Amino acid sequence: MNTDLIKTSPPKKGADFNQNLPLHIATLIEVRAGKAMPFAREAMSAIDKAPIKAPVAVDFMGLTTDEQADRKHHGGSLKAVHQMATATYGHINAEFDLNVRMGTLGENLITEPVNGLPDINESTVCIGDVFQYGDAQVDGSASVQLRIVQPRRPCYKINDQIGQFTKVPNIASWISKQGIAGWYFQVVRNGIISADLPVYLIERPYPFATLEKLWQLSNSKDKFAADIIEPWLAIECLEDSWKVVLRKKVRKD
Numbered sequence: 001m002n003t004d005l006i007k008t009s010p011p012k013k014g015a016d017f018n019q020n021l022p023l024h025i026a027t028l029i030e031v032r033a034g035k036a037m038p039f040a041r042e043a044m045s046a047i048d049k050a051p052i053k054a055p056v057a058v059d060f061m062g063l064t065t066d067e068q069a070d071r072k073h074h075g076g077s078l079k080a081v082h083q084m085a086t087a088t089y090g091h092i093n094a095e096f097d098l099n100v101r102m103g104t105l106g107e108n109l110i111t112e113p114v115n116g117l118p119d120i121n122e123s124t125v126c127i128g129d130v131f132q133y134g135d136a137q138v139d140g141s142a143s144v145q146l147r148i149v150q151p152r153r154p155c156y157k158i159n160d161q162i163g164q165f166t167k168v169p170n171i172a173s174w175i176s177k178q179g180i181a182g183w184y185f186q187v188v189r190n191g192i193i194s195a196d197l198p199v200y201l202i203e204r205p206y207p208f209a210t211l212e213k214l215w216q217l218s219n220s221k222d223k224f225a226a227d228i229i230e231p232w233l234a235i236e237c238l239e240d241s242w243k244v245v246l247r248k249k250v251r252k253d
Contacts, residue, residue, distance in 0.1 A: 017117070017124055018207050026111040026120055026199040028133055031056060032103050033066035047106040047161050055194035058144045060187045063108060077186060078149050078239050083109040084182030085121035091180060096171065098162070105158055107182060111199055120199075122151070122179055122211040127238050130203035131185075133193050141192040145202070146185035150239035151211050154181045179215035186237070206235055218242065223251035 017025060032049035033056070049066075057064045060077050068075035084107040092100055102110055113119045127148055134143035154172040162171050175181050209232065217224065217232070229250050233243050 015117070017129075017201050017204065021204060022132070022200045022202040023117075024114060024198055025117050025201050026113050028109060028193070028195055028197045028199050029112045030102075030110040030195050031063070031193055032108050032110065033063050034106070036067045045157055045161075047104075047157050049103040049106060049108060051103070051195070055139050055192045057141075057190070058187060058193050059190045062187065063193070066108060079184040080187045081108045081146055081185040082152060082182055083107055083111070083120070083185070084152070085119060085180065086110060086112075087119060087121060088175070088180045088182070091178065092162075092171065092175070095174065100162055104161060105182075114198075122183070122215065125183065125211060126204060126206050127209040127211070127214060127235055128204070128206040129201060130188055132200045132202045133191075134197040139192045139194070142189055143197075144187070144191040144193045145189035147188050147203075147237060148183050148211070149186045149237050150242055151179075151183050151215055152181040176219075179212060179219070183211055184239075206231075209235060209238075214242065217249060218245045220249065222249075224249050225253075226250050 017023060031052045033052050034047065034049040036045065052063075052065060058081070060080065061075065062080035084105060086102060088105075089100055089102055092098060111120050118124050125148055127150070130145055130147045132143055132145045136143065154175045158172040158175065159170055214232065217229070229246050232238065232246050
């Protein structure tokens with residue numbers, strides 16, 4: 001989408017994101033990156049992300065200053081950038097009486113809602129949503145555009161990361177059951193990103209395809225009619241492993 005000059009309509013306060021686009025939905029309050037360091041089980045990990053103070057380049061593999069130690073399961077063009085709802089930390093801390101800080105679980109972007117709109121979370125964003133960070137240019141370079149292509153599947157490293165501070169077992173399983181592990185972006189347009197930029201929703205081709213609904217369908221023990229599953233299989237940008245799971249959910253009448 002050509003958004004060299006963002007022009008937005010006044011949002012409907014208290015509404016969802018299914019409005020006229022582009023829509024100014026949030027402010028990017030932090031950008032975070034990590035370095036691969038010694039971790040639990042004699043492994044390396046870059047799950048702990050620290051704020052980046054200066055603008056940083058984003059290419060098809062994500063933030064150029066961000067690292068992933070396990071490139072088989074993390075990183076790559078379909079897991080280029082990770083975001084998780086800020087409320088997830090509140091849920092974890094309330095459930096387990098902890099004080100886990102933002103950035104602990106590997107997210108790159110932290111946003112704050114604007115204009116009376118809801119927070120960016122699994123119930124408000126959809127597969128295929130494209131976001132733009134900033135207006136026409138950021139520090140002389142094109143503004144970054146990112147597309148949501150899949151939820152995040154929590155792994156054991158979440159347990160090991162939080163387990164450094166607590167004896168609570170298998171938080172990753174609890175996060176998975178809640179469906180609040182966040183999502184991964186594919187980079188649509190390279191550019192420069194930094195804190196304090198406005199965040200615009202510029203494309204929503206699949207308004208039915210919330211991450212919350214995808215998580216429910218994928219993890220349900222039930223089978224579903226083909227007309228419920230087939231629209232998801234037609235989403236071109238949905239990462240293939242999720243389609244494999246969904247195909248198995250079709251009820252054979």
